[in-house]
Amino acid sequence: MIIKLPDGNEMIYESEKSLFEVANDISPSLKKRCIVAEVNGKIVDMNTIVSEDVSLRFITDSEPEALEVLRHSTAHLLAETVKKIYPHAHFGVGPTIEDGFYYDIDLGEDIISEHDLKNIEREMKKIASQNSKIVRGVLSKEEALSFFNDDPYKVELINELPVDEEISIYKQTHFTDLCRGPHLPGTKWIKHFKLLSVAGAYWRGNSDNIQLTRIYGTVFFKKEELDEHLHLIEERKKRDHRKLGKQLDLFMLSEYGPGFPFWLPNGMALRRELEGFWYDVHLKENYKLIQTPIMLNKDLWEVSGHWANYRESMYTSTIDDHEFAIKPMNCPGGMLVYKRDIHSYKDFPLKIGELGLVHRHEASGALAGLFRVRNFTQDDAHIFMTEDQIVQEIKELVRLFDYMYSVFNLDYYIELSTRPEDKYIGEISTWDKSEKALADALDEMGKEYKINPGDGAFYGPKLDFKLRDSMKRIWQCGTIQLDMNLPERFDLTYIDHNGEKKRPVMLHRALYGSIERFIGILIEHYAGAFPTWMAPIQVKVIPVNNDYHLNFSVKILNDLKAKGVRAEIDQRDEKLGYKIREAQTKKIPYQLVIGDKEVESKTVNYRRYGEQKQQVVSKNDFLRMILEEIKAKR
RNA sequence: GCUCCUAUAGUUUAAUGGUAAAACACAGCAAUGGUAAUGCUGAAAUUCAAGUUCGAUUCUCGGUAGGAGCACCA
Structure with a gap:
């Protein structure tokens, strides 16, 4: 048989081979990095046996399809772990989602809350480190029904499959799940994961049905990727409109x-x-x-x-x-x-x-x-x-x-x-x-x-x-x-x-x-830093010293207000740094600092929010500039 | 509405079965200079209701609100 590779090369074999063997023949290091493979356009497990001519592409841990497989397998690992801690648990579905995976679980009388996630995570790590192989098996519908006869949700799913459907199951250590696959070759790939939250979720998305416990998590091949993702979640929380509001x-x-x-x-x-x-x-x-x-x-x-x-x-x-x-x-x-x-x-x-x-x-x-x-x-x-x-x-x-x-x-x-x-x-x-x-x-x-x-x-x-x-x-x-x-x-x-x-x-x-x-x-x-035209306060005027600079500052303020600019003055007896800090934390588009130089030359010294650089322009130029900006909806 | 979690000064957090600590913000006083926090002083809180207890902010239960989801979203 002839196996065509994406680079145009062909592998020729006399007898059937597993994809692992084929990968190993190309290079042992490739074999180590393969997660799944695409055979004639279909993504399959690495221990799939090929016995006829196919086109083949190996998928390593750096490709997007592999991440999805990792997430799916981590959902299985989660289920295995939950089953170990709560032996009476029954399982619904456990798919991958945009940023990770979840599994829906019926825990009977038990309650899992977010405090328990750490413990489950620890147990998951332990089980993953046993480096179990994940092996695909095939059952007839009848066999599947009897195999999962203790799992009411799986039975419901199996019953909806066509009679002659070949039903695949995946086995790892002490856990077997009904699943279309494909999966990782083994649990050793599952290292950098985190369980994120627990929530109720109706079985099959229907509020007439029982509510299962859903555990959300995420997983990556590399620790840096996981850290980056967790950091991103933190960043998103910072711009939550409830908090910024x-x-x-x-x-x-x-x-x-x-x-x-x-x-x-x-x-x-x-x-x-x-x-x-x-x-x-x-x-x-x-x-x-x-x-x-x-x-x-x-x-x-x-x-x-x-x-x-x-x-x-x-x-x-x-x-x-x-x-x-x-x-x-x-x-x-x-x-x-x-x-x-x-x-x-x-x-x-x-x-x-x-x-x-x-x-x-x-x-x-x-x-x-x-x-x-x-x-x-x-x-x-x-x-x-x-x-x-x-x-x-x-x-x-x-x-x-x-x-x-x-x-x-x-x-x-x-x-x-x-x-x-x-x-x-x-x-x-x-x-x-x-x-x-x-x-x-x-x-x-x-x-x-x-x-x-x-x-x-x-x-x-x-x-x-x-x-x-x-x-x-x-x-x-x-x-x-x-x-x-x-x-x-x-x-x-x-x-x-x-x-x-x-x-x-x-x-x-x-x-x-x-x-x-x-x-x-x-x-x-905008993370609260609105464009000038719609910013609640558009300009903050800050006199350096109220005794010397207040008059000119008020003049600037009044000129701005006369033109409809939303401007405020900070004339509190505070240090300059204090007032500047506040203007910055309130994300005001323009802060104007008015001191001797400005009073003398009828200029303003402005700093735009998000920038460090200070600019000096004449008062009238500043007025023109900001009005133009507002008019242009910038 | 359902599942789980949470509730302490205006805000963000701390602590405790014997009524509570701090930072910022606020008020008063003093100080007053160039791009992210001057100092001192003061005022200020345990979400509501019931129970357990000699005593509850702390434990239990219920209400209310908020959060993560699910369901819903004309």
Whole structure:
């Protein structure tokens, strides 16, 4: 048989060989470094036997595929160790994830908490150091069922496999697990790992099922890589918006209002800047701006379908014996505004924007800083138009989103979410048409996107714009939702060119998504060091000595404030170094130090946040420079 | 909502079955010079409720809030 290698060389054998033997024939040192191998495009274990012509690539510990195998095998080692300490444990699934692995375990009455992880880690090291081989075995479905008959979760998984499926198992020391593989040749590779956290996780991701104990961990081939990763986790924690929000006095949360953020003066400055930018852009883009009430009669929510589909998340109250609900969305109010007038096709696309405060009763466990709150401001807009205008309008929107996100230097990716399995309103044919319109627009623009089946809103499919936070968690910010249902329910009409009444189509769209969440993302994105245009305090003026330099410092302060720059003066009787330190820890973009030289020559000595170098320019030049920077949104 | 963890001055941390230590911040006084912390003094806290106990901030239980996840996220 002939084995083709990636470099074009061929190995020729008379009889079957294991991949180890082949690697050894190339070089014994290669054999030592091989984790798995790719045979005819499929990744397999090193002790796989080849008996016919194949193309073969060895995968050593420096390649990404190997890391995944290491993580998977470490999950098995974790399971083996847990089984040893808790012999009655049953196992769910133990896959690799982006930064490591986890294993879901049913511990019965026992509880594992984070304090126990050290102990489990120690035991894992002990077991790994026995350097057990990891050996693949194959069972029929029937054999597998009897082999795992004590493991209810594995039985459930096996039962779902096809009857004639060849089922593989992996055995190491005293532990055998059902697994597709491939795995490391042996446990000796597992050295640099750490168990990170414990959490509950529903079996098969379904909240009707029992909750298993999930242990998260990570592992690398090299100690430096592990250390670097752990360091990265620490760094991410430092830019957590909850922590920075406190340090920089941006917002607060109170026990009296879980999930209802309070905006402090600094956060408010940031917020107003974002809202101002939003209003400016939308007026330029020919949007009309409105504001609809926070609270509206239940009858309205029945018409919109929210009462039937969204009631659990709505806050309600009674006014004069009538039931009212606080709006969880702005659209029904927007519908009423549309209906106030007769509309012509000539007005389309009609774009109506609203920064609307909505309230939603989110599950208590879902709340997370500004990322998941119970009241937030959506930068909403509803766009009314004819069906032929859909694709063009979506293209316009994607262009607008691109521009807005580029101002913040944010990367995003798009998901197309389609009709939910059961909670939806309207005809399936309408849904199909809507989904196609969204996809067509993206295709025409050459934008890549991922399809997210069943994740659409109950009233229509949507494009979601996803951004990543410092913990690498993904959050939805912008969204474009096609709605062919609400116009029906509210009996919206327009007059077409023949003078006939027609039904318009509608888009909901939000760009920031929620201003709260977007600010949370920005805090982490900039690590609290905001660009000048949106920094809560843009300039800190620091006189060297109040007796001699205060007058000129105040003059500078007043000039800055007169031009709308958010400037403050630090005239406390403190040492210069003290005041500078504070300006730096508060991450203020410009600190101005004013002493004799500056007073004499009418200059300012500025230092930009993040830089060491001091620059001297005339007061007026500084004013010009900073105004230009703010105007350019830098 | 579910699993696990946590709760001490405004903030970040320490300690204890006999009511608590510090740093920063704050206030008062003194000092006053060039790019990350001047000194002294002061005021300031055990999340709430129940239980065990002679005595609970500490142990147990419950509530509330926060965290890590899961589920949810129109």
